[in-house]
Amino acid sequence: MVSDENSKKNKGDGKNQKAAPQKTHTPNKPEFHKKNNGKRKNNVKIDKKKIAKPSIKVMFLGGLNEIGKNITLFECNNDIFILDCGMAFPDGDMLGVDLVIPDFTYIEKNADRIKGIVLTHGHEDHIGSLPYLLKDQNFPIYGTALTLGLVGNRLKEHNLLYKTKMNEVKPGDVIKLGCMSVEFIHVNHSIPDAVAVAISSPAGTLVHTGDFKIDCTPTAGGMIDLARFASLGNEGVLALFADSTNADRAGYTMTEQKVNESFEVLFKRAEKSRIIIATFASNINRIQQIINCAHKFDRKVAFSGRSMINYITVAVELGYLDIPNNVVIDINLLNKYSSEKVVLITTGSQGEPMSALSRMAYSDHRKVEVGVGDFIIISANPIPGNEKTVGAVVDELLKLGCEVVYESMYEVHVSGHACQEELKLIQGLIKPKYFIPVHGEQKHLAKHAALAKAMGMESSNVFIGDVGSVIEINEDYMKELAKVQAGKIFVDGLGVGDVGSIVLRDRKHLGQDGLIIVVAGIDEYDGHVIKGPDIVSRGFVYVRESELLLDEIKKCALNALEDCYEDNITEWGVIKNRIKDEVSKLIYDRTRRNPMILPILMEV
């Protein structure tokens, strides 16, 4: 990895590159919310100097220094394609935000050069932003059958299905996207039909793993195509982009078969109890295992949760879920069967407040009442940040008298991502010249980079990027270019991008400290106070028990208004600020709080 300047210096002398290794890891701060960095229009002209070798540019519009929102652009000559188009869930400080999507500015500005969107698998953090991109754009989509089935569902909801061209591919297929071609390679993950991609370009071959793990004995779909990775490695790979999600976990991710064994043990242990299992709706193979186990133990299966029903519908339609006859029952019939004869598969493994399992825990589910005699298995780990909500749901279920299997009590969950030994194996097979860890926070990227270095890769050949980063790679060098516009766009209800940092700052202020409104009527001729001031408060104190304080505030506001009148201050902005200052001071002195203060004046 060399800086822009150095690469110029070295241009005539590419082979000396390694002699002057540069610091890979430039300390940098995240560039979120800054919409205008990298304004410089990207120059796509090909270097005409005779010695120039063809190069490929890679742009990260998401997925670096964050979990989710994976989207990467590959640009060679005049052609661009998009790899994945995911969303992210909001952090705790993004109040009221439903989801986070990438900033599509660069794509919109270069729409005519974009040859298509390639998808690695059907998880929301890889496909969830498609409806927002395709609202104003139209690019062909390439993906495997299940991925396209799930995308189709999404596009239908947004009334975009009719205009979008979806092209189904299979592992082994190669598609042409301008001067680049993309080969799909089967990998293991926590959703069926996941693929990695090998990108052939004039600059060389790049491999992007997508999300993956190595499971030599998966319950369906077959083992990851390591042989293809190996032969690509032998042919020569210029750069590897690899999933870092579990880069800080030692060892191997266990095989999904382990979960199978655990289910059998637990089904036996549950005996006469009703079994309720919460898991990710997208983990079709896990759901298949549960159905198989239920069938074996002569139990019927019902489903709960909207997204569970959606995923299962698509999976059944496309043949990814094989449900024996007379096993599935409608949830409305659940109570017609005795406890030992049923299994309920439900959403809510992350303790999401509105999910089916949470509703059961808080006795708020319309159809299922849980309690003594229920055996509940949470077949998932809490995603970081969800530990408390999952814990609270477990506590409530226990209080109701349920037996609950959670966290690492039994092996009822395995991750969908590769741990350190698997990551090393992939690197060892692919033997890339350059290595770029992707998908993860700084700690995952840094650890993944350290793994690569521990395997002998030079620091200068490893790049840790950020959202907006652009790198240019060819046989001789990998260099960082100026950033492109990129960041987080917030979706709140139907609004896309109309909630930004100012709105969030106000929400935080209102949420933490509440609100005081000072409303007064001012004489339109001489500016003295005719009506009020009246005080309205929300989220500040319990009003009925704080009358004295509210009276004080009223007097304070009146004094401020009268002072302004006496001082001949007529500009409303100044008067409002005076009220704000005086009332703030009083409230802070009395309560040590800082509610938002909104003076509203009316000329009468």
Add this chain to the structure above:
Amino acid sequence: MVSDENSKKNKGDGKNQKAAPQKTHTPNKPEFHKKNNGKRKNNVKIDKKKIAKPSIKVMFLGGLNEIGKNITLFECNNDIFILDCGMAFPDGDMLGVDLVIPDFTYIEKNADRIKGIVLTHGHEDHIGSLPYLLKDQNFPIYGTALTLGLVGNRLKEHNLLYKTKMNEVKPGDVIKLGCMSVEFIHVNHSIPDAVAVAISSPAGTLVHTGDFKIDCTPTAGGMIDLARFASLGNEGVLALFADSTNADRAGYTMTEQKVNESFEVLFKRAEKSRIIIATFASNINRIQQIINCAHKFDRKVAFSGRSMINYITVAVELGYLDIPNNVVIDINLLNKYSSEKVVLITTGSQGEPMSALSRMAYSDHRKVEVGVGDFIIISANPIPGNEKTVGAVVDELLKLGCEVVYESMYEVHVSGHACQEELKLIQGLIKPKYFIPVHGEQKHLAKHAALAKAMGMESSNVFIGDVGSVIEINEDYMKELAKVQAGKIFVDGLGVGDVGSIVLRDRKHLGQDGLIIVVAGIDEYDGHVIKGPDIVSRGFVYVRESELLLDEIKKCALNALEDCYEDNITEWGVIKNRIKDEVSKLIYDRTRRNPMILPILMEV
């Protein structure tokens, strides 16, 4: 554990108790926020029937089904004493709340019978509510030297020190509190000077462990006094109340010596780097280890963070921290020493936004700038709920180029609480007749109860309580009585209890969806609209980009007002509701959001 009714039936026949075991774990819902449950005035008369044996009542005002806010009352004959008086940190949904304290109503109503407050150790979740209780009450306090030193600091801040009688005790001491006496027993924990208590009463002996672990090789203070627990067990213990915090962790908590070894390894590895270690300010022994290690490696030590300074000051004054000459330097002198010559000990191990380490991570610390060449050790685990903030701080430090040791990368932290094997050992030594797991959420209490049962204790002799629970214990039975008033009181700034569920609901609404104010002037004679309506919004949308929507809202509000005028509606409550309904409908239709809508009418 028998129900009230059953115990009446069995009163003459106590020995049959075990023949009819009752369900221990009555499914119950948490009683938080309900201030008036258990209104029934507690009857303290002693049963006069001849066969009645003396009994003791135990009331849980906090610490069950929650982490923190530990406070328990022991009541025998006409005497009461309080064991610990802790605070809790607010959950994520308690917006703007600084801390949570117990509901003291029962204590206030029975103040004349309260003989004193006994403290097990100086952590905030055991002493933090004292200033709020002692503001209006005056009870003598009993505790070990360090505990009282920390309490003294707290009371001084609240100007309560002068009036509070503090009595220092040592392990082995016995104090008399009415008809009960309390013996202090040395235990290991993550703060020095922690004790368990053995309570002798006419009903028998009770043991409460406080917070504890078993460390046979602690770095200071000596091993827990297991011998005393053993001899109490041999003498006969009626009931054991034991710390459940780690009841869901298998095995043993490692000795603090392990951390010592890790520090030595890491100090060697840090070589030329500046070392910065974040840990809990109250973990005096950990800080001593770091100082010793720094001394050995010929490094100076500086401290950062207000609470760090406070704890260290008390610990040095009382002789709990032994600092060699010329080791400690002022933080202002830090930059005068080369990197390999200093260690900075700081707060912020939980990623708290305003803490010293967070400020360093976000380049906002006034005195310390971190980056390449800093070796940072987080010597603590994230408390559940803090995983994300700790993770974010680690990410920022990594981006700045620091080397960071965090989570379980090295053994740089051990818990202060006993794991399953230790819990079993204590139970095996004490051999109580009745067992009551305390300190923990439902999952911890349930797991601890299960451990006791696995050791042969009958279900009927184990009680899982809730905040407000009262149990009565004597030789023949343990029964649950009616609950007493108990719950969570919120402290926000100087306000205690003036933020309740309504204020929190409004804060949540404002924080999630923002605010729309509709303000209009109404003719005081005929009720038609003279001024406005004007629309003010905060935290809803970015106003400058949403003028069309705001115009629509204005028109909608005007229509509502005019409709009211035409319909001869003059009651302002009705008019306001009409505006709210109409504007809500419009906004939901256009945005799928539900901001708080506040119509403000002024008669002019």
